[in-house]
Amino acid sequence: MENCDVTIVGGGSAGLAALKHLSSLGKQAILLEAGKEIGSKNVSGGILYSKKSNNGKIYNVEDIYGESFLTEYPYERKITKYILNATSKDKVFSIDLTESHNYQTNFGYSVLLNKLNSWFAQEAQNAAERLGGGIITGVHVRALKWEEKRSKIIVQTDELEEFETKVVIAADGVNSEIAEMANAREKFSPSELYQGVKVLVKLPEKIIEERFEINNSEEGAAHLFAGDVSLNLIGGGFLYTNRDSLSIGGVYHYDSLLENPIEPAEIVNSMLKNPLISELIKDEVPIKEIDKTLSKEQQVRKSFAITKLLNNWNELRQLYYSHKLKEKSIADRKYSSEDEIKSKLDNLTKRLTDEYNIKFKTNYIELEYTTKLVPDGKRGRMKKPYHKNILFIGDAAGRGLFFGPRIEGLNVGMDDAARASIAVARSLDKNNFDSDYLGEFYTRLVEESPYTVDMKEIDKQYLNVILNSTRKRIPSNVLGLKHKLLFNLVSNDGLRNFFITMINKYGYTRLLSFIESEDVYFKVPIKIADKLGTLNTASYIPQIPTIQDRVAKLCYHEDNISHIKILDSSKNFLRKMVVLCPTKCYSLEGDEVILQHEGCIECGTCSKETEWRHPRGEKGVIFKYG
Numbered sequence: 252m253e254n255c256d257v258t259i260v261g262g263g264s265a266g267l268a269a270l271k272h273l274s275s276l277g278k279q280a281i282l283l284e285a286g287k288e289i290g291s292k293n294v295s296g297g298i299l300y301s302k303k304s305n306n307g308k309i310y311n312v313e314d315i316y317g318e319s320f321l322t323e324y325p326y327e328r329k330i331t332k333y334i335l336n337a338t339s340k341d342k343v344f345s346i347d348l349t350e351s352h353n354y355q356t357n358f359g360y361s362v363l364l365n366k367l368n369s370w371f372a373q374e375a376q377n378a379a380e381r382l383g384g385g386i387i388t389g390v391h392v393r394a395l396k397w398e399e400k401r402s403k404i405i406v407q408t409d410e411l412e413e414f415e416t417k418v419v420i421a422a423d424g425v426n427s428e429i430a431e432m433a434n435a436r437e438k439f440s441p442s443e444l445y446q447g448v449k450v451l452v453k454l455p456e457k458i459i460e461e462r463f464e465i466n467n468s469e470e471g472a473a474h475l476f477a478g479d480v481s482l483n484l485i486g487g488g489f490l491y492t493n494r495d496s497l498s499i500g501g502v503y504h505y506d507s508l509l510e511n512p513i514e515p516a517e518i519v520n521s522m523l524k525n526p527l528i529s530e531l532i533k534d535e536v537p538i539k540e541i542d543k544t545l546s547k548e549q550q551v552r553k554s555f556a557i558t559k560l561l562n563n564w565n566e567l568r569q570l571y572y573s574h575k576l577k578e579k580s581i582a583d584r585k586y587s588s589e590d591e592i593k594s595k596l597d598n599l600t601k602r603l604t605d606e607y608n609i610k611f612k613t614n615y616i617e618l619e620y621t622t623k624l625v626p627d628g629k630r631g632r633m634k635k636p637y638h639k640n641i642l643f644i645g646d647a648a649g650r651g652l653f654f655g656p657r658i659e660g661l662n663v664g665m666d667d668a669a670r671a672s673i674a675v676a677r678s679l680d681k682n683n684f685d686s687d688y689l690g691e692f693y694t695r696l697v698e699e700s701p702y703t704v705d706m707k708e709i710d711k712q713y714l715n716v717i718l719n720s721t722r723k724r725i726p727s728n729v730l731g732l733k734h735k736l737l738f739n740l741v742s743n744d745g746l747r748n749f750f751i752t753m754i755n756k757y758g759y760t761r762l763l764s765f766i767e768s769e770d771v772y773f774k775v776p777i778k779i780a781d782k783l784g785t786l787n788t789a790s791y792i793p794q795i796p797t798i799q800d801r802v803a804k805l806c807y808h809e810d811n812i813s814h815i816k817i818l819d820s821s822k823n824f825l826r827k828m829v830v831l832c833p834t835k836c837y838s839l840e841g842d843e844v845i846l847q848h849e850g851c852i853e854c855g856t857c858s859k860e861t862e863w864r865h866p867r868g869e870k871g872v873i874f875k876y877g
Contacts, residue, residue: 254415255281255384257675258406259422260392260429262289264299264364265645265664266422267371268315270386272672274378275315278679280420281384282375283408285391287808287869289372290365292853293877294621296447296489296498297364298330298473300662301357304701310669311357311662316374325370326360327493328471332463335656336527337776338478342784343527346724348656351716352473361471361491361498362661363451364877387411389868395419395432395641402640402684410868417684418675419641422668425624426855427647428864435638438859439649441506443631444624445486446856448515448833449500450523450801451876452532453616455572456495462531463492468574475656476501478776480521482513485772488522489658490531495573496618496876497532499523502625502658504767505856508831509824515622515833515856520795523615526787532615533791537561539609557607564603567596613791619876620801622833622854625660626651628706629760636697637690640678642671652702654709655717663702670696708755711748718742729782730775802834802850810870813848816862820844824860831856 257273259266262284273280286292301311313320333352337344352359372386379385389410396405398415407413421429425444430436456468463472476488486503501518522528539557541550570576571592586592603609626632631649636642644650645664652659674693678684697703722742754762796804815836817825825844828837834850837857852872855863865871 252405252413252415254403255279256416256679257281257384257418257420258283258404258416259420261422261424261647262286262368262372262386262388263293263422263424263645263664264368264371264661265647265668266420267368267375268312268665268668269420269422269644269672270379270384271371271375272310272315272669273675274375274382274384276672276676277382278672278676279382279384280379282379282386283390283392284386284388285865285868287389287873288369289386289388290368290877291873292871293364293368294447294449294623294874295362295364295661295877296449296491296500296502296658297362297661298359298491298658299326299362299367300359300659302659302662302701303355303357305355306701306704307699309662309701310666312665315665315669316371319374323370325367326362328361328465329469330359330361330473330491331465331470332472333656334472334474336474336476336478337780337784338476338480338525338527339777339780339784340479341526341787342780343525343787344780344784346721348475348717348720350720351656351713354713354716359473361473361493363493363496363498365874366876368877391865391868392423392428395429397639404640408868417640418678418689420668420671420675421641421643421647422645422664423647423865424855425626425646425649426858426863426865427643429641430638430643430647433638433641435641435643436633436649439624439626439631441509441859442504443627443649444505445502445627445651445653446505446508446515446622446831446854447500447502447625448519448622449498450519450620451493451618452497452499453618454495454497454532454534455569456574457572458534459492459495459497465492468494476522476525477772478780479773480525481773482518482521483511483769483773484508484513484518485767485769487772488518490522490528495569499528499532502653505624509827512827512830514798514830516620516798516801519620523793523795526789529615529789529791529793530787532793533613534615535611536614536616537564537603537609537611542608553607557603557609560599560603560607561609564596564599567592567599571596614794617796617801617804619804619874620833621874621877622852622856624855624858628652628663628702629654629763632703632706635690635694636667637686637693639686640684640689642674642690642693644668644671650702650706652705654705654713657713659702666700666702667697670700707759709751709759711751714747714751718747725779725783729779731778798835805852806873806875807849808870808873809849810866812867813846814853814864814866814871815846815848815851815857817844817846818860818862822860825857828857
């Protein structure tokens with residue numbers, strides 16, 4: 252039987268960081284990823300942070316991958332503006348929270364995970380190969396067995412012969428099958444989860460900079476939204492600028508969704524319909540129409556000709572609005588100047604209009620629709636993130652960080668990965684994989700992480716930064732009596748610090764239902780927007796795709812074997828899945844809930860009351876952007 256020292260399950264940012272850091276410590280490891288390619292199963296909002304803290308060491312992306320991360324540029328834009336928007340119908344009131352974004356932050360970059368994790372994988376693979384390790388894609392772990400006397404784990408997969416390993420690092424996400432196989436924890440409850448939904452919107456690079464008043468191609472903006480765009484749910488929306496696209500969506504408490512089921516697509520649609528957002532995303536979109544009076548042969552020929560010209564138009568337009576692409580094309584003497592590119596683009600636009608009757612209308616272009624569950628570390632983090640010689644990191648250990656406008660996950664998982672690597676390297680050196688040596692040491696390292704401190708306590712300084720930003724802009728007299736009294740109370744430094752000290756001492760999780768409430772997420776923001784907001788008007792009505800259109804754009808390698816099994820179709824939970832499944836995989840036939848798994852995007856929304864597995868290797872959805 253083949254054997255290896257360490258097996259990492261899951262090729263997301265956390266798993267790849269574990270492989271890279273273990274290799275840096277001189278330890279052999281392999282990483283198993285179910286997707287056909289690294290990044291094809293990963294989804295994020297998302298912003299990757301590098302943090303600093305007065306509470307101890309944080310292992311950041313540049314600590315794990317070195318300065319090449321900053322010089323080779325596998326990310327999108329550095330976020331230099333961070334804005335909170337309160338909405339009420341056509342009115343928006345905006346507060347600059349850039350100071351809170353910069354709090355204990357070295358940098359924050361908007362990212363697309365297919366691109367980012369592909370770069371991480373190359374770096375990790377190069378380091379691991381030198382020690383006889385590496386990455387194996389298209390492999391789904393089916394089962395684990397323990398050889399107790401030898402402290403070994405036998406790993407069984409759908410694709411490989413079984414093999415032995417000394418340690419497993421579980422980085423297989425919020426719906427961790429490793430945790431279920433090992434009985435390491437229960438499935439996360441709805442109160443311990445958020446559901447995130449996102450669309451990626453195409454928009455040329457220079458237009459993004461003009462719309463968001465960004466100085467150059469290196470900088471970006473992040474917007475958060477609260478108020479009526481929340482559709483009476485506990486959570487809020489986001490909009491992040493990428494290089495030549497926008498990530499738009501929302502993150503909502505899963506139990507709030509179960510209490511008030513709303514189709515995930517409607518959550519993101521609510522964002523897209525807001526006049527402020529619809530004006531930010533609008534673009535010039537060509538509409539192809541073929542004369543149906545022509546013969547079939549003529550229609551096909553004309554369609555091919557138009558498609559070819561439109562592809563040229565899109566490429567030329569992207570080139571014209573991209574700083575680096577335009578500079579390179581001129582440097583390579585493909586074009587002599589920016590004016591020449593613009594002239595060719597104008598001529599092609601005229602030809603499409605005059606010869607082929609192409610109409611250019613104002614709309615927006617969606618590239619990809621995604622959803623995922625996100626763990627709330629305040630409620631759901633594993634207090635002991637191990638089981639025997641298995642260590643859990645990132646989402647698999649329930650370690651998302653959410654506090655008001657502070658939303659972090661990728662960097663938390665990478666910090667976990669470094670700590671797990673240190674614990675594993677120590678155990679390999681001593682050939683001791685007992686729980687009280689490996690697991691307890693890793694737990695101690697995780698408890699020392701500043702991120703864990705932030706999950707257990709309210710950071711007084713961070714709260715001060717947010718309050719300072721908001722009370723400069725919001726006079727207390729716009730609030731009702733209850734909220735005015737509360738606002739005045741928390742604005743008093745002495746009283747606030749006293750109460751936060753007491754709350755932290757006795758556990759602030761008891762107050763989360765008060766902090767994360769209807770008042771905070773939509774009632775008060777609506778009131779503020781009504782009284783202080785600016786009226787926004789939209790110049791067009793966005794033509795929003797249907798769920799069917801969105802799913803049709805996704806890429807699948809379909810499996811004839813479903814990775815989900817309904818256990819009890821009579822359960823009320825599954826009836827709610829008819830609404831809450833983001834791609835409409837569930838339907839009602841009479842009184843029975845039916846599953847069609849082919850359109851599944853593997854978000855795990857239904858996993859609580861089903862037998863849920865990740866698909867077999869290379870099967871299922873393949874995200875192009877993530």
